[in-house]
Amino acid sequence: MIDLDVVRADTPACRDQVFLDSAGSSLPPRQVLDEVVGHLRREAEVGGYRAAAEHAEEIEAGYGLAAELLGCRPEEIAFTDSATRSWDLAFAAVPLAEGDRVLVTEVEYAGNAVGLLHRAAAVGATVEPIPSDEHGAVSVAALRDLLDERVRLVSLVHVPTNGGLVNPVREVADAAHEVGALVLLDACQSVGQLRVRMDELGVDVLSVTGRKWLRGPRGTGLLAVRESASGLLRPHLVDLHGAEWVAPQRARLRTDARVFELWEYSVADRLGLLAALRYALDLGVDAIAEAVLDRAERARAGLAALPGVTVRDLGRQRCGIVSFTVDGVPAAKVRDTLRERGVTVTVSRTTSTLLDMTHRGLDAVVRASPHYFVSPQQVDDFVAAVADLR
Numbered sequence: 001m002i003d004l005d006v007v008r009a010d011t012p013a014c015r016d017q018v019f020l021d022s023a024g025s026s027l028p029p030r031q032v033l034d035e036v037v038g039h040l041r042r043e044a045e046v047g048g049y050r051a052a053a054e055h056a057e058e059i060e061a062g063y064g065l066a067a068e069l070l071g072c073r074p075e076e077i078a079f080t081d082s083a084t085r086s087w088d089l090a091f092a093a094v095p096l097a098e099g100d101r102v103l104v105t106e107v108e109y110a111g112n113a114v115g116l117l118h119r120a121a122a123v124g125a126t127v128e129p130i131p132s133d134e135h136g137a138v139s140v141a142a143l144r145d146l147l148d149e150r151v152r153l154v155s156l157v158h159v160p161t162n163g164g165l166v167n168p169v170r171e172v173a174d175a176a177h178e179v180g181a182l183v184l185l186d187a188c189q190s191v192g193q194l195r196v197r198m199d200e201l202g203v204d205v206l207s208v209t210g211r212k213w214l215r216g217p218r219g220t221g222l223l224a225v226r227e228s229a230s231g232l233l234r235p236h237l238v239d240l241h242g243a244e245w246v247a248p249q250r251a252r253l254r255t256d257a258r259v260f261e262l263w264e265y266s267v268a269d270r271l272g273l274l275a276a277l278r279y280a281l282d283l284g285v286d287a288i289a290e291a292v293l294d295r296a297e298r299a300r301a302g303l304a305a306l307p308g309v310t311v312r313d314l315g316r317q318r319c320g321i322v323s324f325t326v327d328g329v330p331a332a333k334v335r336d337t338l339r340e341r342g343v344t345v346t347v348s349r350t351t352s353t354l355l356d357m358t359h360r361g362l363d364a365v366v367r368a369s370p371h372y373f374v375s376p377q378q379v380d381d382f383v384a385a386v387a388d389l390r
């Protein structure tokens with residue numbers, strides 16, 4: 001069980017407002033803020049190299065922390081600056097030739113899709129959506145019908161940016177592996193709110209951001225690549241951190257996931273992300289998941305009972321993202337009116353998840369994403385504010 005008083009005391013801003021945007025950019029706990037600000041101060045005192053050297057052990061231990069959270073080995077972890085960077089680095093390393101196929105889910109994220117379409121067009125590969133089942137989750141049966149040996153990659157979004165759906169992962173990974181396809185899991189909206197372990201899910205590659213459910217600083221992300229898959233990948237962007245210049249005509253690449261990292265990065269932000277990882281691990285992933293689901297289900301039940309309000313979340317298994325529309329009130333107007341009442345929500349538009357939104361005939365939904373630090377009373381206040389809209 002999470003001690004609500006403690007986590008709220010660590011997040012002072014959550015008392016003055018109903019903050020429901022952890023799927024966008026969460027409120028970091030003071031432990032994260034202190035690391036980042038403290039390190040920037042230290043850099044100003046002794047220079048960035050000495051300041052980093054003082055944290056060498058902690059930075060090295062960070063790979064173990066991330067591995068513990070993600071159910072893989074420290075050698076399978078790379079730190080990046082966003083989920084999209086992680087996804088793109090991994091995708092660019094997947095060999096792709098003319099006639100190859102890439103399968104995506106209907107809730108594919110625009111940031112992934114544009115990179116995918118851009119490269120597929122350049123090499124003559126195809127990008128094909130896997131139909132969803134009657135509940136809106138990716139259909140494993142439909143996937144099996146699509147799979148053949150030309151499928152190189154299945155891009156699977158675990159939790160979409162625009163709603164509370166949780167896609168099945170293990171079944172998709174097992175089916176994809178039968179034809180030798182790689183599985184790249186966009187875990188940007190799941191890590192930090194759900195239990196996401198590579199050893200249980202069976203995916204080859206996984207991408208995460210720091211600022212959302214993990215409550216880390218902006219400009220941070222994680223890439224995890226299973227050792228079993230790393231031999232199939234051809235990293236495109238390497239520097240003197242990911243490789244060594246061993247002879248005038250030869251560079252030797254690292255064999256672990258750090259081949260995907262660059263030498264330069266924000267040490268302050270890294271330390272902040274590590275503080276966020278420690279914070280999540282200390283609370284316990286299962287306790288976090290339980291508390292987040294509790295808030296989200298409370299919000300969904302409250303909203304569903306309001307006339308003229310429609311909860312838009314797909315799937316049978318759901319998580320901490322709550323999406324809804326209000327009859328006759330545009331999503332942006334809902335967001336702006338709620339903000340005046342001290343409630344922070346965001347709007348998710350067609351352009352972020354084109355296939356899914358078009359399929360459902362939606363142009364925008366309001367997205368409320370309560371983390372564990374939101375009190376049940378605040379969830380009720382949010383529902384009451386929505387009720388007042390009409």
Ligand SMILES: *Cc1c(COP(=O)(O)O)cnc(C)c1O
Nearest residue numbers: 082083084109160161188189209
């Ligand atoms: C936010 C989001 C991303 C992108 O994360 P960045 O850190 O902004 O690159 C990717 N996938 C999903 C599902 C997202 O919601």
